[in-house]
Every structure is written in structure tokens, then in C-alpha cells.
Amino acid sequence: MKYLQLLLPAACLISGLNASATDEIPGPRQTKPIALVNAIIHPVTQPVVEGTLLFRDGRIVAIGKKVRMPEGTLVIDLHGRHVYPGMVEAHSQLGLTEISAVRATKDYRETGSLNPNVQANVAVNPDSEAIPVTRANGVLTSLSAPSGGRISGFASVMNLDGWTFEDMTVRPRAALIVNWPSPPSSGESPGLKILRRVFNEARTYRKARNAPNSAQRHDIRYEAMFDVLDRKVPVMALAHDAREIQAAVSFAIEQQVRLIIFGGHDAESCASLLKQHDIPVVIDSVHRPPRRRHEAYDSAYTLPNRLHKAGIQYCISGSETNSTWNARNLPFHAAMAVAHGLPMDEALRAVTIGPAEILGVADRVGSLEVGKDATLIVTDGNPLEITSHVRRAWIGGRAVQLTSRHTRLYDKYRQKYRQQAAEQEAAEE
């Protein structure tokens, strides 16, 4: 029974005839070892291996030319297909919104400007139709991030499969999202002043709260910031302009907090600063127009390569243009960077281990290594190439379906035209 279910997704995609009438069903827990044999394995962090990848209890246990398989191993012959780690989208609103024009479906923007206490994963809808659509292109893990205001709240790293948001959650507090204030045309930045006040008060608050016989009453906003003050969770600052990036870095040093730059259009010009303080950049999108009229037409397309050459830690996100409904296009953002100079290996890293490291989940996802989650995809070609296909996927050893609302509708209307053809044939006879 289990065996059948594992094969089902591929069958669906290929024939289309056995379309499931229901939504995608989350994969069951892995109960027996699975060996992918005759595979070209791309661990990303290590050289390519032609051989076998074995995973058990949701974890990768062996990769090699020859792997000893325990008894009861389910062997899947990939006939030379490729195995890659699942891709990681470093910024999205998956699960937090369904249809952006329909207000009732929007859960990413809390009111007010200071919301350090809200946390994205609790509002992620596991039944969002966007999740299977994204997964089908090999993006198996994503950061779901709140937005808006000055401090938007905590973003959560989610696996794109599960019955509940708790099943899906990899890291509930991966980063505190801050919209970095644009510098004013002159003088002190009012936005920066507010941020400084909030961070300083959070510290004072904790001290007061911990004092013996403290009379300090509770404040849920400040409570939420302790992990950031303790450098357990970084601030992810949306900053594009060089002056914003400079200000964000200075602020992080001043406040002794960890920082991720999100956006980073001008990051190359801040290279020494970013490297000096080990601050990574999440490039918000490769598919975007140049920031300024006089920039080169490909300035967004070359940004990953420029950051790579400058030695800045970075990863690629597809967020700016496709934060939810086309988060599935993440691999194509990386491909565009390749077309404009980024080495292929680097591009692959930039959507797998790169984001995993920046988001603090590299111990579980982002590469194929023994001990990590069996979160991986099988493809018939380079996963960044548009004309390739993802054939199978596992998240933490759970086989996930690659069908979606889209394949269901596709199958439904192919059926319409098949019926018509059949009717016509019958009429002609």
C-alpha cells in the first residue's frame, strides 16, 4: 500500500489519467529505508556522485557509488536521473496569503508599525494551493515572512508539506523582519531613531523584568525581542540603497545584533563593510528591472555574480516579483544569474545551501549530506533550466505529491477535449 502511494505522484504527472480528485495529501512518515540507485547525485557541498543515495527515518544515511542497503530497503531505479537537494526560498509569503487582491486571504501584514511579537508560522495555511504549486518545481523549503510597518515580525522557515503548520515548521523564528528606513535628505533619520529606541528599551525592559522584586509589568513586544538581543535570531533588514545598507550594518554593530540584508541592490558597493562584519545578503530577486535609469540593463541579473566575486555571503530569492503565487520560479532566477556570468555551481548553491546557511537551517536542508533531512528532488535535467522537470520529491523522507491545483485543472480540461474527440470519432463512425 505504501509502495503504491509512493509511486502515485509520478504516475499522475505522466499519464494524467489517474488524476486525484482531492487536494494533495501530505506524505506519510518514512517507515522503511529508501535507496535511489542509478542516480546522478548532486550534493551541492561535495562533488557529484554517480551511484546511490540511501535515506532512512527521514535522514540521509549514505551516498556513494556503492552503498550497502539494509534489509527491506525500497529500491528505486532512477535510470540516470539527477538527485538534488530541495531548493530553499529565502523569502516568501507562502501560506500567509492566497490571492493578493482578496483581502480576506491576506495574513502577512499586522496593523501598526512595531510588531516584533508576531510570528509567521502560526498563520501559515497548510492547504494553500500555492504550496503544492511551488513544491512541484523543486522548492521544498521556504521562509514565510510577514511584511509592512517598521518591524514586521518573525519569519519562519517552513517545509512545504504537512498536515499542520507545526508539521511544516523547521525554524519558527528564523529572522526578525525590519523595513529599513530610507535616510532623510538631511539630518537624523527619524526611522532609525525609533528603531534605536525600541532596541534600547527592550534591553532596559529585560533588565527591569529580571531585577529582584521587579515591578515591571509585561510587554509582549519587548519580550519577543530577547532572542534577537541575544544574537540567537538575526534581524533581516529590507535595504537596497547603499546608505540604507550602511545604516543597517552600523546599527547592527551598535546594538550587537546579527543582521541579514534582504534586497541588497547596492550591496556590491558596501562589500568591505559587509565582509568585515560577516553580514549575508538575500538578493530579493534576479528578475527585476535595474534600480536606476542609468544602470546597465542586466544589473539585477549580474548582481549575484558581482556579490560572489566580491566575496560576500549571499543567496538568491525570487521574492520581489513572485513572493507567493510564483515562488515556484526560484530556480529560474538563479538561471538568469547564470546567463549573466554566475558559475553554475554557484547558482545552485545560491538556491540550496546558500539560503539554508543564512536562515540557520543548514543542519537539516540545503545539501545532500549524511545526517541531513532527506529533503530532495529527482529531475530529468538541470533543475535551474526551465525545460527540465522535477519527477519526484521527498521532504524529510516523506514522499510528497507533485500534483497541484494546476495539474488537476490541466487534467480536467484535457479530459474535456478527449471527450470531444471521442464524440466526434463516434459521430464519424
Place this chain on the structure above:
Amino acid sequence: MLIRVSSFLVLISLVSSAWSDDRTVQPAVGLRENPPSVYALINARVVVPGGRELENTTVVIRDGLIHSVKPGGIAPADAKVIDLSGRTVYPGLIDAYSEASLPSDHLENTAGHWNSQVTPQLSAGTHVEPLDDRETLRKQGIVAVHRAPADGIIRGTTAVVSTGDGDAGRLVLADRVAQQLELTASQRSRTTYPGSPMGAVSLARQTMYDAQWYAQALQVAQTSRVPRPDINDALAALVPVVRGKQPILVETSDEQFALRADIFAREFGLRLILRGSGSEYRRINEVAATGRPVIVPLNFPDAPNVSTPEIAAGVTLESMMHWDLAPENPAKIHEAGITMALTTHGLSSKENFLKQVRKAVERGLPKEAALDAMTIVPAQLTGTSHLLGTIAPGRLASFFVTDGDLFEADTKIVETWVGGQRTEYDPAPVVRPEGIYELRMKGGRTTNRLFLNIKRDGSSVSAEVSKTLDALRSDSKDEEETKDVADEEQKADEKQSVDKFEIQDFAATGQFKEEEGRARFSLIFDPRPQPKQAAALGRIVWPDGAVSTATVTPVTLADSETDEPGEESEEDSETNASSFPVNYPLGAFGRSAAPEAASHTVFVNATIWTCGPQRVIRGGMLYVHNGKIVGVGKRLVIPDGAIVIDAKGMHITPGIIDCHSHMATDGGVNEGTQAITCEVRIGDFIDDDDITIYRQLAGGVTTSNILHGSANPIGGQNQVIKLRWGQTGEQMKYRKAPPGVKFALGENVKQSNWGDEYTTRYPQTRMGVEQLFRDAFTAAREYGSRRQAWQRTRRGLPVRRDLELDALLEMVEHKRWIHCHSYRQDEILGLIRVLDEQGIRIGTFQHILEGYKVADEMAKHGAMASAFADWWAYKFEVYDAIPYGGALMHHQGLVVSFNSDDRELGTRLNQEAAKAVRYGGVSPEEALKFVTLNPARQLRIDRHTGSLDRGKDADIVVWNGPPLSAFSRVEQTWIDGRRWFSRDEDQAARKQIAEMRNTLVQKILTSGEKMKKVGEKDADPSAQWARYDEFCRASGHSHSRQQIK
């Protein structure tokens, strides 16, 4: 001690009342005032046209008019004589354009135009009060202002108004000079027509046709027994315009608007005067080719802010170049042979007018041309040459007098006359006692000599006294660096400043300290000092009450120094020329000229995706000559001397065609204020300055269908362009493309996502949308019949030409293709049924995200589908959109294309085509057609472009890899056999841009000029208009920055 000079700075003599009796019906009040009004200005240098100057001339003025101008002439006996020795008399300047808001309340409940922006019956000449800024203007030598109404689209008539004082009736020198228009909308609106520049032009065009009709209909009604057309004051006011008797004056906000205004005027055979923008230099040849006169502002911008590298990074090359080039605009206009008048319009302060004129002269405008542009040219343009512009008998006594060449920086206007009314500036004080004097005293004291140094600094005077001349003399040398400090201190001891020093008319008074108290003096200067006589007589009252009388004589200093001006300004002018020539469009990536047409050029060894019958040719040849493809194949016979390009490893495809774009227009994209606006035309506003054109060219796009947005069921007319970056909007138009129009269905047109207040415009449901189409098509048919009938019978009033119904009629008559934004299958089928009934075949369904559900019905109708590859879920009606849609429709036999509808997506449409392979398994060869041949078929241009076939336009893209690979990149893009983009040239341009930026940043920093505020940009009229369909896209990016208060 400094104090203000108390003499008058400005003297105004009111002399005009003498001749008032003959010109007014107003009775005299009290005693009659008849001051003498005859003047003779003698010994003057008079500037006359042609740059000539009459020396030693007498100008006689009688009753506010110039009576005679004669070199060496004799002053009449009855004249008050004014000696202008050393002075120059210039004809009074005319400010060729000045805006004034006119009240329009009185138009309510009159027979005006239905649209409040059309008020041609207003007149700047009937709402005249003495100008608020007349004193400022006079001080700039301006004697008259061409006033234009400030508000609306067709605004009302202009008038020439004197800068004199007095009654409105006298100040208006000429009325109903020109009809003032602005052919754009002042702000965007979703409710009030017109809400876009496109709509404004359409309204103006319709109104001109209406005026033509009105004149004709009135005539018909007079001669036959038919009811006259409704009286309409607005249309009546436009009759002189459409008959060519009154010019239109069109305000333009950049050089493109000037070219557009010319097209507008040509459509109706109108006389046109352009109110320029200051950016004419950017298309100087095209502006000159219109042959229209231009009223040019002197709005030279402040330098862009480049104070830090980070701030400078945000400054465009365009704005740096504009700063560098704008002061040469008047010179370039003059060189191009354009008739030019100058205006104060656009200056932050009118006090700077002459300063800016001088800057223009310094930057190449000949002085004579500058003077003409402020005198005879505006006089001619406004029909006031008989009154203004020259100093000649019969003209108004409106001129000004300077102490030197008007165009030299330190020349001052000393008096301005307006219609005989004289205003003097800084009149020479009766006495000008600056200098060192010796006071010889008698009585009161043993001392018999005292020295006084009177100094002036602007309007302040001060004085010092000393017992020795030396002490004062050292000071008069402007305290050169003292070699001997001790000596200097000693001298300083001997002199002291005078307290309460004041010069009042003839008298200089003050106090100085004595040992016992304070001494006071008063000196009475002689207003007509004779050589070798006392300059003044005075007395000094000492602290003890003793009185000395003083005889005051000037001390002549042998080595007296005067300032030597002029040296600095000469230095400036050498370094002042602009650093870089104008490129097209101005700024980064602009071209210096169009690329050359390839002649007998052959690509060899390429993989050629023909998208035609020859399919894919590996190792093929492509032969281009004279803009066309003359051969494509495995082996071609090529002539000797042909240019061979080895394209080994390269792939060549047809140019990409984007069937749905909103770039390259500053017309607003949507005229969404009404449900039907098919009278508006995207083609009226092709914006050649949109950098997206270049970026998409770099992505292989050669042809783009610029569509109206989706705000209403029947939107505006589209314009197909070829991406000839660097050419004008008109030149980019692809004339072979048949006309089209935008339709839209669903949520956008029923205002579903516009906000809660938009619930009343018809239609609000898909039911209503369907009915609106039926209604419109039927109305168009009836309109067509009525027009035909009138042409035939000429009975009744002529049928008014209606631009909206014209366009609808063209659809009904198969002359205009419908491109319909559509999502849901019910609305798609619904429109198909309406069109079937009307016998109309649709051009394309656009977006068509549920087209896959009714592909069979679309095929039956003959519809084609121009879709997004994979957009979905950004609003409710696209929740069923699937990326397999394109493949499903293709497999049902539809002609399918993938479009961008987006400035960035348009740079990688080849990758969108690849999605048809990924989702649904279309072959790569067929998928490529989704962005080449298929959109060409949909735009009905496939006979000319879309595939690499012999005889077609040489629109080609050279790729460095397979065109459907996401890892491939465009190397070259060719249009009509010209290489409009190449990576090599682009790389070179980047280097050049960096160098230019650096040069200009340094120039700004070293100029010492005032810089703009951080982030402050040049006024860009196109910036307020969207270049995307605001109703079509997802409602904002999810994490877009929000304003936080």
C-alpha cells in the same frame, strides 16, 4: 557705523494722464490734472533692430508715444529734456508667456462646453488688473506681458498686457491673441474625464471637430429650415481657430510634447505657437522641422546633488547632462533657425530673468538674437508690432535705459518707461560725496585741518575722520597686507569712524569723538560742483560749544585704485561650454545616431530557428540586405564583397514580438474615467525616452504592441512599435501594423478591486459588460448609417464626427482589431457570442487565462490567444489560471503567444516561451513561435515579420546559446537590417557612461553652483503617468515599502 541711504530708490513719474481725456469716458474728478507729457531724451545711444545702435540720438515722446527718433536731433521747445549721455536706450522687453488663473465661475449656467476643462470663451484680456509683479518686471526692462490662461485643456484666449499702472482698459494692448491649450491632463483621475494625457488630446481633437461642425451647422441652419444647433459659447469661440484666423498657443512640458502639438495642429490646419519647455535641444532638428515658433523658458536647473558618492549614485546621467546643456538651449534653438521668443515662465523668481538671459548669451546665444527674442519676435507673434518691439515713431514709449551693454553682467537698468510712464532705479543721488575730503577750518579750534573719508558699500555709507591724510590713505588702499603692524596701529589710532553718519539730499552729518566729548558736523554739498571750488561748506560744533566753519575740498589720490571688474567672468566663459554632445534620448545609453543599415551581410555557421517553413537550420546562413532578409538556408549564393559574420555556436531567431506591453508611453496607459474610451490613442503618446525600450531590445524584443490598460470594457487604441531606441516616438511606430483597440472584461472593468467607493459606474457585473458591447456596436452602426445618409442627401444638420463612434465603426467594418483582456471562460464565451452576432472577428484575447477551458469555442470563432505563461492567483478571477493553458490552447489549434505586460518580463520572453515546453510539452520549435511568429500573426504583421523568411523585415536576434535555455543571453538585436543592440556596444557604452558621470560630477563640484536637495529631480511630466496597467497587476508587491508616519 553704517546707515541706510535715505534717498528714494525708485522714482515713478505718472505722466500718462495728459492724454487720458481723449481715450476715456470717465469724467474728471476735482481739478483736472495735466502735467506736461512731452519729453526729449537727448545724447542717447538707441538700440534699433539688426544690432545697430544710433549714437547721440534724440528721442521725442509725446502723449505716451514715441514721436521721433533722430540722431543729433534737437529737443522741441515744449519738451522736458533728459540728458542720457553715456546711457543706452533699449526697446522695452516683452515677456512672451505668463500664466494667469482666470475666474470661470461666471460660466456656470451659460451655454458652454460639457467638459469643465474646455473654456475657450475665457479671455485673459477681460480679467486684467494691474499685474501684481509689474514692478519686478519693469525692473527687468519688461514693458508688456503675454498673458495666458493657466487652467484646463482648451483654456481661453491670451492677451498682451502692459506692465504699467492704470486702468484695465488701458493696460490691455492686444486681446484674443491666441487660443491657449495644454494637450495633456494635469492630474490622473479615475472618475473625471479626461483622467490621462491621452484623454486630454482626444478631448481637444473632438472639440476641434465639434467647432468645425458647429460653424458648418450654423451655416446650414441659416440657409435651410432645420433647427439650429444648440448655442455653444465654447465652440463659437473656437471658430476663428479652426478657420485659421487665430493661432493656438500650446504649452509643452518637454520636447516630445512640442512634436505632438505640431501633429495636432496639422490635423486641423491650425496656426501654432509652442510654449517651450527648455528641453527643445534634445530633439532640435525635429522641433525645427515643425517650422513653429517657440516661446522659450530660461529654466536652467540647479546642479544635481552629487555631494557624496552614495547620493550621486542616485542621480541620472540625464539630469547631469541636462544641467550641463540646458543653458545652451536658447543658443541651439537660434542656430536651428527656429523663431524664438523668451519668457520669464519657469523661473523661480522673475527677478532672475535678465541674469538667465545673460547666461544664455554667455552660452552661445548671439546678443542680437537674444534682444530680438525679447522684442520684435514676441511683438510679431502677438500681433503688437505696431506698439512694441522697436523704438520708432508711433510705437508706445515703452523702453528702458541702461548704463551699458544689456548683456554684460554688471550693467544696470537705470530707468524703464512703460507707455510714457517713467520709473527710475537707483537714481543718482543729488550728491555723491564718496571720497576723501580735506576740511579747512576757521575759528573754534587751533587745528585748522581735518580729513574725512566717505565710503559707500551698496546702499550703506560710512565715514572716517582723521587729522592726517596718511591714516585715511592707507585705508583707501583697501588695507593691503601690512608690512609694518606697529606703524599701522599707530595710524589707526589717528583715525576714527564717524557715528550717526548720514547723507540726506545735500547734507552729510555725523559725530566723532573728541577728548572732552563729541563733536558734530554738518556739511552741505554743492550739487553742481565746479572744478577747483569747494565741494561743500560746513560747520563743526565742538564739545565745548565752539564752532568752526569748514571749507571742504576733495583730495585727489595719485594712486587711487578702482575695482577692475570683468576678469573673472572672462575666465568663466572659457570653461563653460557643455562637456558632451546631445545623445538620443538624452542620458545613459542614448545613441549619437541610428545604426547603419547592413548591406549584403551574411551570418554563417549559425543555428537558425526560422519559425518558418525551413524550421531549424543547423550550420545555416542568413543573408540580410537593405533592411530585408534576402536569403536563409543551409547554403546560399552570396555576392563577392558581402560582409560575412561567423556566428559559430550562436543561435539566430526572429525578433521577439511582445503582444502586450505598456512601456514607451507617457499617455497614462488607462483612460479609465468612462466605460468606453476608444477615442483615445496610445499612439498620441509614444515616449521615446523610456529606458525600458532599450532594456527589452537587449532582451531580443524588436516589436511591441503598446496597449491601453484594462480599466474599462472598451478602452483606447493600441500602437505597435518597433524598438528603434534613439528615434522619436513617431519614428518608432510600425506603420504596417493595422489599427487595433483594447477591450477588457471581468474584475477590472467592473471595478472589483478599485476600492469600496467605486460601485456606481456602469457596468458593475459581467452581465452589464456584455450589454455594454451590444449597445456600443449598435450605436456605431446607426452612426455610420446616419453619416452616410447625410453625405448622400445633405438634408438636415450635418452629422457631427464622433471619434469614439468612429473607432467603434471601424471595428464593425473590420478595419480595427479588438485585443481583449479576459480571464474567465464565461466572459470569453459571452464576448465571442456578441461578436459572432455582430459579424466581428476578434483580433486576440489577451491574458486569456481560462482560455484553455473554452479553446474549442475560441477556435471556432477564429480567435487567437495571447497569454501569460504562468501568472495566477493575484486576484480571484485568475485562481484557475494554469501554466498548462498555453499548451492546451496550442494543442486545440489556436495561435498562442506569451506576452509580458511587464517591463522586466519583457526582457526575457524567450524564457517564457520555454515554459510551454515545461508545462504541457510543446516542442521547442513551436514554443519559440509563441514569442515570434504567433504574436506577429495576432498583430496581423506576419507578412512582414515574425519569422526568418525571404522578403521579410530583417528583425533578428543573435543568441549565445539555444534560445529557450534560461542560460542563454542575447548578443545582438537587429531591426530592419540595422543592429540596434549589441553586447559589445553596450559594454562600451557602460564604460563611457561611467566616464561621463565622473566628468560631470567633477564639473558640478568645481562649479560651486548651488545643488538640488538630495533626491530632488528635474520636473518630468511623464513621471506621474504609469507605464503599467495599474488595474491588471497583482495589488502591489507584498513587501513593498510602506510609508510609516
